[in-house]
Amino acid sequence: MVEINFGKLEKKWQSKWEKAKAFKSKEGKGKKFYVLEQFPYPSGSGLHMGHAFTYTLGDIYARFKKLNGFNVLHPMGFDSLGLPAENAAITEGVHPQKYTDESTSNFLKQLKALGFYYDWERKFNTHDPEYYKWDQWIFLKMLERGLAYRKKSPVNWCGKCNTVLANEQVHNGRCWRHEDTKVKIKHLEQWFLKITDYADELYKGIDKLDGWPEIIKKLQRNWIGRSEGVEIEFVINGKKWPIFTTRADTLFGVTFMVISAQHPELMSIVTDEQKKEVEKFISKSGSVAEEDIDKIEKEGVFTGALAKHPLTGEEVPIWAGNFVLAEYGSGMVMAVPAHDARDFDFAKKYDLEVKQVIEGEKKGEGAFEGYGKLVNSKGFNGLKSEEAIEHIAGALKMKKLGKKVVNFRLRDWLISRQRYWGTPIPVVYCDDCGVVPIKEKDLPVKLPEKVEFGKGNPLEKAEIWIKVKCPNCGKQGRRETDTMDTFVNSSWYYLRYCDPKNKIKIFDSKKAKYWIPIDLYIGGKEHATMHDIYIRFYTKFLRDIGILKIDEPAERLFVQGFIQGEDGNKMSKSLGNVVDPLDAIEKYGADALRLFLVSISSPNRDFNWSDKGVEGSLKFIKKVFDWTQSVKKGKSSRKVEHKVNYAIREISKHVDVLGYNFAVIELRKMFESLFGEPEISKKDIESCVKL
Structure with missing residues (x-):
């Protein structure tokens, strides 16, 4: 086996590619394909193995499409503004501009060392004034x-x-x-x-995202949270407060209200007698994230204020609580302890009235949250819940104290x-x-x-x-x-790649029309409810002002898995299990590293780093290289041609659906079957190497 310095060989070809501008996209010519990975924040620590894995996925697909005759746009840039860069710069005693310029320069060298197919002429940094101008x-x-x-x-x-x-x-x-x-x-x-002006379209548009994973669509549906109900107006100190509910049938069971402890108008309704107690409670309760609401102990304090019930005229006590979000709806909820488990627990804790208004079986002590017939609800007694919702909504509308609405969990x-x-x-x-x-x-x-x-x-x-x-x-x-x-910087960046040097317009509409939407977008699940929603919002807004003709940014979204340390834990310096991509390239070469990253598992699954695994990939590449040098170049037999053509078909089939691990299996099978062949044509050798 001939010893080859693969690092030196790779640098040679990377240099040739760059000089020849081999990956430059052609403007508006032929069948297009736009491949994009979510661009990185360039930290001072440099590229990590997760970056190498994600960008390898896009790189393979871009090359695959180019070999299939497409005009491929595969750009890269840097999401270079933000708090981490500022904090790191302050810690190191340098200006954020200097810190970020050095970080992006380092990232660029590392990405080039990995041999990725990028049109570097389209690169930009979001901290460039020419970018953030837009x-x-x-x-x-x-x-x-x-x-x-x-x-x-x-x-x-x-x-x-x-x-x-x-x-x-x-x-x-x-x-x-x-x-x-x-x-x-x-x-x-x-x-x-x-963004709430687009909530309904964002929600309904999810059904049209055929090329997006179901898990992302589910997360977005839950985050946007469309629900139909009734907005009911309770009067507090002469002012109407709109309260949203999906269960208007329980309106006669309201025995107290709860306003968020963080509500900006809370102190305006608190009575003088309760002011000190409420201030003490606000200080104690602090901030609670939405995802933690159900985990915390529900606590509250009486504000001294009363709300007027819209149908009975009764005065309902208002409490401040730590489990109501100030930004959701009006920041206040109506509490029906007999028919809501959370309200029931709160009522029991503070000895508040529990009033049953729906007949139904409940298991043990607690709230009955199902539908049934109304009781203790005046003229609505005997109605089924579904009917009662309609009738009560109508009664509120007549009194101009309520209306049917569509509400969203999504906030501005x-x-x-x-x-x-x-x-x-x-x-x-x-x-x-x-x-x-x-x-x-x-x-x-x-x-x-x-x-x-x-x-x-x-x-x-x-x-x-x-x-x-x-x-x-x-x-x-x-x-x-x-x-x-x-997140503003990354909400439209995919469009700037279509025309990154334009100083007059945000982009030329003709160029954008040719390239967009993104055909394959690759990124993490963690962006489902922030970036992946924001980029959809911006796309719709730019469409509405007339500079885009599309409704959604990407035809297909692929969510990659995570690469973990060899010990199965997340790569972390404190655990000592971090593998630097550049160290791996130095030791094994970029091709061996990239082959390992896509061969170990399906790309949408998490997997562990393995030194033995990447060593095995290097061994295979060396074997292929030696074979290309030693095999007799002549004419391929029909059997050889069949093997090569079969492999091309099977590998293409797997690559097309990003089943790279199965493509690698077919690749290995093909070479193993060819290693024993006495003679093969130069054309077939080239086809095998391209694969």
Whole structure:
């Protein structure tokens, strides 16, 4: 067996590919195929094995489609803004710009070392002003249409991060990055994107996502949470509060109300006698993420306030509770302890009235949550629940105290972040004109380079940058110092790849029309309810302003598995089981590493790293290489041609559905059957090597 330096050989061909621009896409010519993996956040630690695995999946498919005659777009860039880069830069004592430029440069070298098929001429970084200019442009378009707005909102605040956290980033009342830090609730003026205007279309559109995994579609349906019910208005201190319920048949069983302890208007309804108790409770309860609501002990305190029942006129006590979300609906719920298990437990704990209004069998003590006949419900007694819902909705409508509505669990997207390293929000605050958008000709609003890092948002102290003339009246104004959530940057990036150098438009519509939608999008399950929804929202918005003709961003979404350490645990430095892709390339070569990554398991399943496994892949590649050097080149027998053609057909069939592990099995079988052949044509050898 001839000893070959595969690393040196790979570098030679990688250099040739780059010089020849072998992977450059052709504009608007022939059958197109757009392959895209979700782009990486370039951390200082560099590429990890999960990146190598995910990008290998897309690389194989891009090459496969190119060999089948398609004009392939397979781009790569870097999701380079965000809190982790800023924190890491501060820790290392460097500017986030320098830290990020070095990180992206390092990532680029590593990706090229793996030999991936990318059109590098289309590369961009989201921290480039030429890119985030268009984040700002989209924001202004949303502002024009009332889809971007500012309001005071209760937010999760991490004192260590010094910024707002999304509900998904709060675990058991603590920051997801700093488990020793209890999250506090602050009431701040924040910017939101009105994604709820698209909730119904986002929900119904899931049924058309034929090429998306069922698990992703299920997660999105649950997250958007479409439900039909009745919005009932309870009067509190002369003000109507809309309360949504899917069980209007239980309305006569309401014995108390519960308002979120984080509701911005809570203290406005609290009586003087209960003020101290409520403030103490708010301080104690802190922040609770939505996923933790069902896990916590339900606690509350009486506010002293009363709500007027819309049909009986009775006064119903209002409690503040830790298990109601301020952002969901009106932030208050009607409690029916006889017919809701959560309400029943709360009522028993605080000795509140339990009033049965639905007849039905219940097992032991507790709430009966099923349907049945109404009792103790005045003129609606005897009606079945389904009928009663309609009749009660009608009675409320007559009194102008209720109506049938469709409600969604999805809430508007809070995009404000009190940090430096993000896209600046392009508005100015003027004492005379209010909130004034920056003019499009003045975009991008660039981040100032000279800022002081420490506690708080550095932009708030950048006085020279903050002071600016009002675009409307010309008087002294102040820039917005919040920056945008980094998920904004990734919500439309797939479109910029179609025309990344355009300085006049966000992209040329003709170029986008040719390339989009994405034909194969590869990414993780963890993005199902954030990025995968946001990218759908942005696509629909850009369609509605006339620059797109599609409804959905991707025809097919493939969710890859995770690669774990050899010990079966998640790769972690603390566990000492991390395998650096560059170390693996140095030892085994890029081809052996890539072959191992797709041969061990189905790509949508988790699997463990194995030194023996990648050694086996290298051994196989060496055997193939030696065979290509030693076999007699001449004419293939019909038997050989049949074996090669059969392998091409079977391997293509498996690759087409991303069954790469089965394709590798067929590949190995083909070579094993050919190793004993005395003679083979040059054409068939080339076909085998291409496979």
